[in-house]
Amino acid sequence: xxxxxxxxxxxxxxxxxxxxxxxxxxxxxxxxxxxxxxxxxxxxxxxxxxxxxxxxxxxxxxxxxxxxxxxxxxxxxxxxxxxxxxxxxxxxxxxxxxxxxxxxxxxxxxxxxxxxxxxxxxxxxxxxxxxxxxxxxxxxxxxxxxxxxxxxxxxxxxxxxxxxxxxxxxxxxxxxxxxxxxxxxxxxxxxxxxxxxxxxxxxxxxxxxxxxxxxxxxxxxxxxxxxxxxxxxxxxxxxxxxxxxxxxxxxxxxxxxxxxxxxxxxxxxxxxxxxxxxxxxxxxxxxxxxxxxxxxxxxxxxxxxxxxxxxxxxxxxxxxxxxxxxxxxxxxxxxxxxxxxxxxxxxxxxxxxxxxxxxxxxxxxxxxxxxxxxxxxxxxxxxxxxxxxxxxxxxxxxxxxxxxxxxxxxxxxxxxxxxxxxxxxxx
Amino acid sequence: xxxxxxxxxxxxxxxxxxxxxxxxxxxxxxxxxxxxxxxxxxxxxxxxxxxxxxxxxxxxxxxxxxxxxxxxxxxxxxxxxxxxxxxxxxxxxxxxxxxxxxxxxxxxxxxxxxxxxxxxxxxxxxxxxxxxxxxxxxxxxxxxxxxxxxxxxxxxxxxxxxxxxxxxxxxxxxxxxxxxxxxxxxxxxxxxxxxxxxxxxxxxxxxxxxxxxxxxxxxxxxxxxxxxxxxxxxxxxxxxxxxxxxxxxxxxxxxxxxxxxxxxxxxxxxxxxxxxxxxxxxxxxxxxxxxxxxxxxxxxxxxxxxxxxxxxxxxxxxxxxxxxxxxxxxxxxxxxxxxxxxxxxxxxxxxxxxxxxxxxxxxxxxxxxxxxxxxxxxxxxxxxxxxxxxxxxxxxxxxxxxxxxxxxxxxxxxxxxxxxxxxxxxx
Numbered sequence: 001x002x003x004x005x006x007x008x009x010x011x012x013x014x015x016x017x018x019x020x021x022x023x024x025x026x027x028x029x030x031x032x033x034x035x036x037x038x039x040x041x042x043x044x045x046x047x048x049x050x051x052x053x054x055x056x057x058x059x060x061x062x063x064x065x066x067x068x069x070x071x072x073x074x075x076x077x078x079x080x081x082x083x084x085x086x087x088x089x090x091x092x093x094x095x096x097x098x099x100x101x102x103x104x105x106x107x108x109x110x111x112x113x114x115x116x117x118x119x120x121x122x123x124x125x126x127x128x129x130x131x132x133x134x135x136x137x138x139x140x141x142x143x144x145x146x147x148x149x150x151x152x153x154x155x156x157x158x159x160x161x162x163x164x165x166x167x168x169x170x171x172x173x174x175x176x177x178x179x180x181x182x183x184x185x186x187x188x189x190x191x192x193x194x195x196x197x198x199x200x201x202x203x204x205x206x207x208x209x210x211x212x213x214x215x216x217x218x219x220x221x222x223x224x225x226x227x228x229x230x231x232x233x234x235x236x237x238x239x240x241x242x243x244x245x246x247x248x249x250x251x252x253x254x255x256x257x258x259x260x261x262x263x264x265x266x267x268x269x270x271x272x273x274x275x276x277x278x279x280x281x282x283x284x285x286x287x288x289x290x291x292x293x294x295x296x297x298x299x300x301x302x303x304x305x306x307x308x309x310x311x312x313x314x315x316x317x318x319x320x321x322x323x324x325x326x327x328x329x330x331x332x333x334x335x336x337x338x339x340x341x342x343x344x345x346x347x348x349x350x351x352x353x354x355x356x357x358x359x360x361x362x363x364x365x366x367x368x369x370x371x372x373x374x375x376x377x378x379x380x381x382x383x384x385x386x387x388x389x390x391x392x393x394x395x396x397x398x399x400x401x402x403x404x405x406x407x408x409x410x411x412x413x414x415x416x417x418x419x420x421x422x423x424x425x426x427x
Numbered sequence: 428x429x430x431x432x433x434x435x436x437x438x439x440x441x442x443x444x445x446x447x448x449x450x451x452x453x454x455x456x457x458x459x460x461x462x463x464x465x466x467x468x469x470x471x472x473x474x475x476x477x478x479x480x481x482x483x484x485x486x487x488x489x490x491x492x493x494x495x496x497x498x499x500x501x502x503x504x505x506x507x508x509x510x511x512x513x514x515x516x517x518x519x520x521x522x523x524x525x526x527x528x529x530x531x532x533x534x535x536x537x538x539x540x541x542x543x544x545x546x547x548x549x550x551x552x553x554x555x556x557x558x559x560x561x562x563x564x565x566x567x568x569x570x571x572x573x574x575x576x577x578x579x580x581x582x583x584x585x586x587x588x589x590x591x592x593x594x595x596x597x598x599x600x601x602x603x604x605x606x607x608x609x610x611x612x613x614x615x616x617x618x619x620x621x622x623x624x625x626x627x628x629x630x631x632x633x634x635x636x637x638x639x640x641x642x643x644x645x646x647x648x649x650x651x652x653x654x655x656x657x658x659x660x661x662x663x664x665x666x667x668x669x670x671x672x673x674x675x676x677x678x679x680x681x682x683x684x685x686x687x688x689x690x691x692x693x694x695x696x697x698x699x700x701x702x703x704x705x706x707x708x709x710x711x712x713x714x715x716x717x718x719x720x721x722x723x724x725x726x727x728x729x730x731x732x733x734x735x736x737x738x739x740x741x742x743x744x745x746x747x748x749x750x751x752x753x754x755x756x757x758x759x760x761x762x763x764x765x766x767x768x769x770x771x772x773x774x775x776x777x778x779x780x781x782x783x784x785x786x787x788x789x790x791x792x793x794x795x796x797x798x799x800x801x802x803x804x805x806x807x808x809x810x811x812x813x814x815x816x817x818x819x820x821x822x823x824x825x826x827x828x829x830x831x832x833x834x835x836x837x838x839x840x841x842x843x844x845x846x847x848x849x850x851x852x853x854x
Binding site for chain 2: 015016018019098100104106113114194195210213215233236239240242243244247324328346348350351352354355356357358359360361362363365366367371372373384385386388389390398399400401402403404405406407408409410411413414420422
């Protein structure tokens with residue numbers, strides 16, 4: 001099936017899917033979980049094929065690790081589906097209700113967005129996660145995975161399609177695309193794809209964002225900062241810096257730059273240097289930092305770099321204002337934290353920082369849908385509209401306005417015969 | 428000032444503006460209203476200059492009418508600002524609040540989007556309306572108006588800038604752009620402009636949408652439908668069709684296509700033809716329509732056309748499903764209404780229609796921010812994300828996640844020493 005036909009089929013199914021009851025969607029999710037387990041052998045064999053081929057082609061180890069989909073991964077993925085079943089249906093929620101006049105009522109009601117285009121690199125669990133999120137939120141989905149995972153993706157998509165359609169989900173709601181040419185086409189299809197969700201490396205997401213008119217939910221860079229204020233508890237600050245940098249270095253919410261107020265730099269920098277040395281973190285400092293501790297030099301480029309590695313750039317600032325300006329200039333609008341005992345400084349930081357997640361006295365690593373208690377996570381968005389920060393199911397819905405009338409016409413209101421009441425109704 | 432410098436200045440001011448108290452913003456809006464009235468003569472003289480020049484250049488009458496900014500228009504515009512002052516501040520609203528653990532609290536709080544790029548054609552009142560909406564919602568704004576209104580725009584922008592900055596709004600928050608080259612630049616500045624709001628003709632909005640990576644709030648076409656179901660009260664249906672088509676033909680929420688169930692077409696079409704003939708509406712029908720009433724032929728092109736004129740295309744359908752399919756295929760996702768006494772048919776229509784506004788038993792003309800009771804209106808959006816249908820001030824804000832902690836690090840939760848409570852907090 002070519003991509004235009006596939007998109008048309010997904011659109012047609014999505015229209016029907018928008019009206020499907022919660023129970024039917026949850027039953028379909030349960031059927032997917034059950035069938036994935038029932039087809040375990042087939043899925044794991046498909047993954048072995050992909051792994052063999054990738055090993056023969058000398059795929060790098062981290063990529064092989066992401067590609068691997070074993071029994072443990074399968075069980076985790078199934079647990080993810082089961083927790084998704086437990087979440088409230090994001091569709092059909094009344095956001096506002098207003099009487100416009102007697103017998104003329106306005107309702108703002110959540111509904112699916114339509115067709116979601118998902119593009120991901122090697123991780124096959126991303127296919128399951130995002131397609132079940134789309135199902136729960138009533139969206140059709142076009143999926144394009146990495147070619148190195150072609151067999152696994154096909155096996156997983158087959159199970160999802162068969163199980164969900166047998167359970168009554170409209171035929172065609174999920175379409176798996178398999179050629180590289182399809183991706184190029186997808187990026188241009190702003191008439192039939194309503195939202196793109198790219199999952200993968202920064203470069204990959206950035207490429208998608210730069211090459212499509214379709215709105216993108218996600219983030220490219222995660223250049224996160226810890227700012228240690230003059231009024232910080234320095235032991236707390238040290239623990240937060242170590243956690244933000246070292247707890248997991250290869251993730252988007254890990255810290256990449258440390259800013260320290262000059263009033264405490266003399267005391268704090270040696271403390272933090274010692275603590276980070278236990279994790280073999282390389283420090284790169286500004287001239288003021290290098291006047292206090294012996295570290296490599298940070299260049300202008302360092303302030304713009306997401307290392308995703310055991311490297312931390314360090315800058316001494318003269319004020320909270322300078323810290324805020326630095327972050328707003330060099331940050332990526334992802335997650336930044338201040339350590340201070342001074343509430344008004346913290347409020348100023350949180351108000352003036354142009355980031356999705358602004359924290360006070362805790363690690364940047366808390367920036368995550370599961371830690372936020374959102375349940376299933378679509379991803380973390382650094383967009384300025386629609387959805388920002390960790391995005392749960394509600395990022396896959398929008399709303400419609402319903403009016404329920406009894407024959408009203410505008411002429412009567414324009415002419416003054418009738419007047420609007422604009423009275424709030426119970427939701 | 429070149430556009431990059433202007434955008435930088437607006438961005439810098441917007442950061443400060445995000446943290447400004449409601450009272451200060453409202454005082455600034457009052458100062459703008461007062462100063463506009465105080466500078467009445469200057470503003471009206473500037474408009475006379477623009478009108479003279481446009482008359483000399485033989486600008487079409489409807490354009491001259493839009494360009495005209497007289498004392499009456501000024502008074503209306505000022506009343507608009509004063510009603511905006513009365514609306515609640517959309518910034519700083521707590522959307523959700525959750526305890527993650529003891530002493531670790533998550534808040535989702537509304538904030539301005541950042542810098543809004545506004546591009547409008549000849550109407551100078553659009554400049555005032557949108558810039559005051561941006562001020563109230565804490566956004567910086569880059570404005571580009573039509574060159575035929577250059578003097579009026581300059582006079583209005585001068586008053587707004589002087590009055591607001593004297594009242595304490597950060598210097599540089601509003602920037603007026605004046606060359607055609609600026610628009611081209613603007614469309615490419617996705618790094619510094621967060622949202623575009625184009626105001627003007629369909630072609631104009633469509634051009635903006637097709638030529639920028641920046642998200643656009645607005646709509647191009649308004650191809651609205653009235654569907655008269657087999658269970659409709661035909662007198663009600665006739666009144667709704669007349670209102671939806673004729674109450675104001677040149678607007679986006681006027682009906683362009685009438686769909687009639689075949690079971691009532693024989694009775695209804697002659698009724699509605701007679702009613703519309705009093706407004707000299709030209710009907711263009713499908714073959715089934717033409718078998719019942721004598722009208723011109725509708726071509727495939729008619730179903731896709733927003734006439735904005737006294738023309739209505741008419742199609743007889745065999746079922747509600749066919750009506751829904753027609754609207755989803757040819758409509759513009761703006762506003763569509765069903766006339767029926769059958770509740771389950773109405774529910775089906777409202778659920779399966781992929782439009783921003785779906786109505787039951789009332790005119791499409793109700794699709795409007797003021798009629799919806801939203802107060803000030805940014806515009807009507809047919810986007811599938813962020814904001815849809817008539818958009819009030821809340822379309823100009825997004826949210827940030829704040830965490831207020833007391834030194835927490837992720838390592839403790841990952842290691843199992845601490846557990847998340849995920850307890851809902853009072854907002």
